[in-house]
Every structure is written in C-alpha cells, then in structure tokens.
Amino acid sequence: MIQIITCDNRRLFHHALMEMHRQRKQVFIDRMHWRLSESMGLEIDEFDSEEAMYLIDVDAHGDVQQSARLLPTLSPHLMSEVFANLCDDGPPRSARVWEASRFCPAPTIAKGAPRRELLARMIAGILETSILFGIEKVSFVAGAALAPLADQAGWSVRALGPKQRMGRERLVAMLADVTSDGLAAVRQRARLTGPVTRFADAGLARAA
Template identity: 40%
Template sequence: MIIVIDGINQHKFKDVLDDMFKLRARVFGDRLGWEVNIVDGRERDMFDDLNPAYVVSIDDEGEVVGCMRLLQTTGPHMLSDVFNSILDGEPPLRSSQVWEATRFCVDTKKLGRGRGKNSVSYVTSEVMIGSFEYAKTAGVLDSIAVIDPVMNRVLQRSGNAPYDYLGSAKPMGKVVAMAALMDCSDERISGIRDYAGIDHDVFMSDEQALELFAQGKTEAPANTNHQPLTDLEKYFVEQMNAAKTEAERQDVLKLIETLMDTFTPEQRTALLETPRAFAHEA
C-alpha cells in the first residue's frame, strides 16, 4: 500500500523516511553501484532538502519496499541542475504543472518475481499508480523523469511508456541517461492498473500507515535470534562478498534459491562439502 509523505506530514514519518533512505542506499549504492552520497547507510542528496513528496510503498509486514521522489520543476531539480547536458542546450522545463520523478527503486531482495502482490512488478506498478494519481489530484499534467534504457523498457512493457523524450541519451557515469515525458492522465493510470491487475485504492491514510509500520517494527525479524551462522549461511555470505559484478551477485542469489527449493537440510550440508556436486545438480 502507498503513503505519500510531503512537507505537511513528514514530521510523522521520520522513521519511514529513514528506512526509505536506507533502501535507496542499498539499491543505488550497493546493487547498482551509482556514485551517490551515502552516509551512515542512507542515501540522500541536495534535492531531498527541498521538501519533495515521497511516494512510499509499505508491504503487509510494515516494511518499506518501494519509493519515488516527486519534485516541482519551478525550482532546482535533477534535470536542470545535474543532467542538463541531456537537453542539448535547450532550457529545462519549468512549470507548476510539470513535476520531476526521480529516485525510483524497489527492494529486489525482499520482493519476488512474477506478477503477484509481493513481486517487483506489482510494487513497481503500485508506486507508479500512486505517483500519477497523487500528481493528477494536485493539478499536475506531466511528469519528467531521468531514466536509463533498462527502465525505459520496463515502462514500455508495463503500460507506462513515455509519450516523448527531451534532448538525447547521454552517458552519465556507469549508465546512459535519458529524459522521458509521461502525462498524468486517466488513460495512463488505467493502463498501469490493467497491466498489474490492481483495481483497488492503493493509498493508505496517515494513521493506517503509521500503524502498519509500527506493527512491522514490533514483530521480531527473521534473523534476530542471535544464533551463530550455519556453515551454509557463511558460505553464502562469503560468495556475496566475493562477487564483484551485479551478474555475479545474481548468480549467487540463483544459487541460494535453487539450494533452498531443491534440497533437504541434510543434503544442503553435504553439498557444502562437495560444491562440485551441487554445480552438477544445478
């Protein structure tokens, strides 16, 4: 479910925002390897100090699993102040009816595959629906987003294809960046809803969000019993630490999934002693 946190209610949601900044650090810094500012495990930049609106997805367990930042284009924003080279010398869009959408991410480690409720696809669509519906209610006509080609394909597949682009795609650090335009229309929102099979109201009230988040914090997380790591867990930790690329990290995750789904605990222990046997079986 979605909660929108802005300058009016953000004093209520400091803990939720803290978890959101931690999620951004894990995604943009750890997983994607972007050159972002991370302090104490939290990713923030100067645009977070401009009272943006945050569209945050909280799952049924009270955990932050997705987010997006919305910022007016009348003042400083990323396309005008960071990625302006994309515009090929053209002035940036500045309008109270055009908002910039940035820092979109979902928790790919917690969320599964497929199209179910606790999937990356579902939460992606949920955050998009929340963002467009919130912006439309505020009188916004268009959204501008700096995306990469991978995200562009995701948008195209999910009923949310940009209707136009500004400037041209440019290499930015480790990725290619492009500026995409999306209208905040009923047609676009309906397309995303149809794709995701979401026909209910995605928003929670402030009170519902606070209750759900607090419930998640009071429930004991899975790995807080302070038991020592098993040999299997140590092996996975070593493999993740040794992974140098995203492809290698994904290979380790596939290894974990296959091992947990296929073998009994006794077989897992035996396989650790004969890793070549596992490679053959997998």
C-alpha cells in the first residue's frame, strides 16, 4: 500500500521516511552518480520541506518498495529552480499544480518489468493523492527511460518543451492532467483492481 505522508502525519512514518532517504542515496548518488548532497547515508535536498508530500509504497512486511515526492509549484521546486529551461513557456505555477519528483524504486527491485509495474502503481498513487487533495495537474521531469513509460501509462500527459541534454541525460518536462477517467485508464492498463493509497490522519481515509 502507498502511504500518503504529509506534515500532519509525518510523525507516524519516521522509519519509512528514513529508509526512503537511504534508498535515494543508494540509487541516485551511489548507482546513478547524480551530483547531489548526502549526509550520514541519506539523500536530502532543499526541497524536502514541510510542504512536501511523500508517497511511500510499503509491502506487507513493512519494507519500502518505492517512493516519490509531491511539491506545491507556488513554492520553489525542481522544475522552477533547476529545470526551468525545459519549459517553453516557463514552469507551470498554480495552487492546483504540484510537481512529482524523486521517483525512487528500492535498490533491490530488479530492472525491467518489476520496475515498470512499480511505476504504474506510483502513477495511480499520484493521481489518487491528487484527487484527494484537489490537485488538477502534475508536472515532472523525465529522462529517456522514464518519459515513454509515463507517456503510455494511460493518463493525459504532454511535453512542456523539447527534450534537452543535461549532463549525461536527455530530459523533458511534462504536465499530466488529473482526472477520474485518467485514473481509471491507468488502473486498467496496470491491472489494478482498486485504490493503492492510504492516508492515515485521525483514522484511516482511503483515496477514491
């Protein structure tokens, strides 16, 4: 189940959050050699703020399988501060637009189909979370491997500009619409029979 973690319920998920930051360090710094800061074996950046929402996929044994971050675009975020040049008309900013970033599968997850299945679950989780919190669009930056998978997931998504080479990667900024039809299409393509998220706050509320 993908846990929706906000500033209100963050105290309930200390272990999962620390494991998320450890996995981000292992994946992005150790394996992919991104030039990111790390401290005490954790990858934490300036956008891991109180405003951030985290989606952490935890299996039946309590092990973190994947994670992602959602940020409000009215505040500084990756697309506005680092990747603005990818957007022909500038990064979208609105109370109803949030950015998804730091999609991170656990280092133990095999490449190929297992990771594609996780990505499909996370996209469904992003849509469920967005519907729950009144978010209408989700922006994100994708590399050459992720972009076609995100484009074919079933939701309505478009590029905000042409692909550009930055360092060793070709990146593209994208914007997805949040709709119930899009969520249904993502679930159908991923063979998901129902919600994948849970929001624990004064009891459990399951995303529609």
